[in-house]
Amino acid sequence: xxxxxxxxxxxxxxxxxxxxxxxxxxxxxxxxxxxxxxxxxxxxxxxxxxxxxxxxxxxxxxxxxxxxxxxxxxxxxxxxxxxxxxxxxxxxxxxxxxxxxxxxxxxxxxxxxxxxxxxxxxxxxxxxxxxxxxxxxxxxxxxxxxxxxxxxxxxxxxxxxxxxxxxxxxxxxxxxxxxxxxxxxxxxxxxxxxxxxxxxxxxxxxxx
DNA sequence: GAAACGATTATCT
DNA sequence: GATAATCGTTTCA
Numbered sequence: 001x002x003x004x005x006x007x008x009x010x011x012x013x014x015x016x017x018x019x020x021x022x023x024x025x026x027x028x029x030x031x032x033x034x035x036x037x038x039x040x041x042x043x044x045x046x047x048x049x050x051x052x053x054x055x056x057x058x059x060x061x062x063x064x065x066x067x068x069x070x071x072x073x074x075x076x077x078x079x080x081x082x083x084x085x086x087x088x089x090x091x092x093x094x095x096x097x098x099x100x101x102x103x104x105x106x107x108x109x110x111x112x113x114x115x116x117x118x119x120x121x122x123x124x125x126x127x128x129x130x131x132x133x134x135x136x137x138x139x140x141x142x143x144x145x146x147x148x149x150x151x152x153x154x155x156x157x158x159x160x161x162x163x164x165x166x167x168x169x170x171x172x173x174x175x176x177x178x179x180x181x182x183x184x185x186x187x188x189x190x191x192x193x194x195x196x197x198x199x200x201x202x203x204x205x206x207x208x
Numbered sequence: 209g210a211a212a213c214g215a216t217t218a219t220c221t
Numbered sequence: 222g223a224t225a226a227t228c229g230t231t232t233c234a
Contacts, residue, residue, distance in 0.1 A: 046215070048215080067231080084228070
């Protein structure tokens with residue numbers, strides 16, 4: 001557990017959201033909160049490439065609002081939004097400053113700090129009688145934020161430095177990456193902008 | 209000032 | 222695998 005994690009440089013996030021979303025698979029999300037370090041391998045992402053995407057919070061029809069303002073920020077900036085009123089979701093801003101694009105991190109494969117993750121998620125136990133399998137700790141956008149202690153305090157935090165950053169990891173081979181449609185949205189659902197590691201059991205939703 | 213929606217999760221069958 | 226519940230933000234009058 002003394003392994004050193006090297007944050008990805010901000011240049012990594014300067015590219016297209018769609019491209020970054022694929023490249024992120026296999027890298028690790030590291031969170032150091034309350035003196036505990038939690039690490040998870042990124043196995044599922046979704047791209048929100050820009051204003052032309054009707055599903056984006058920064059769609060052209062919506063414009064710039066107080067909520068999506070962080071998406072217009074610099075690359076590697078954290079955009080944390082609340083959906084369904086109760087779930088926090090972590091996005092990484094991509095592209096040039098002033099251009100609203102981001103990658104939603106949907107699922108992680110727990111690597112470190114499992115005890116802490118489980119403790120944070122505490123009483124909530126998905127799968128009533130089945131207990132809490134490791135794969136369910138971070139298998140969802142809101143699950144991973146809760147497990148890693150990510151909240152509104154991290155809004156606009158830059159993800160290339162502690163206490164919350166993305167560390168370089170082993171990249172997922174191209175042939176293992178599955179491309180699929182995004183989940184839980186009504187508009188722009190046709191586009192296949194979701195990517196995940198087909199080998200991982202921690203993916204929230206398989207392809208249709 | 210009030211109503212509707214949502215990038216989901218939790219729970220049971 | 223399928224269904225109900227949940228709360229803040231956004232949007233409209």
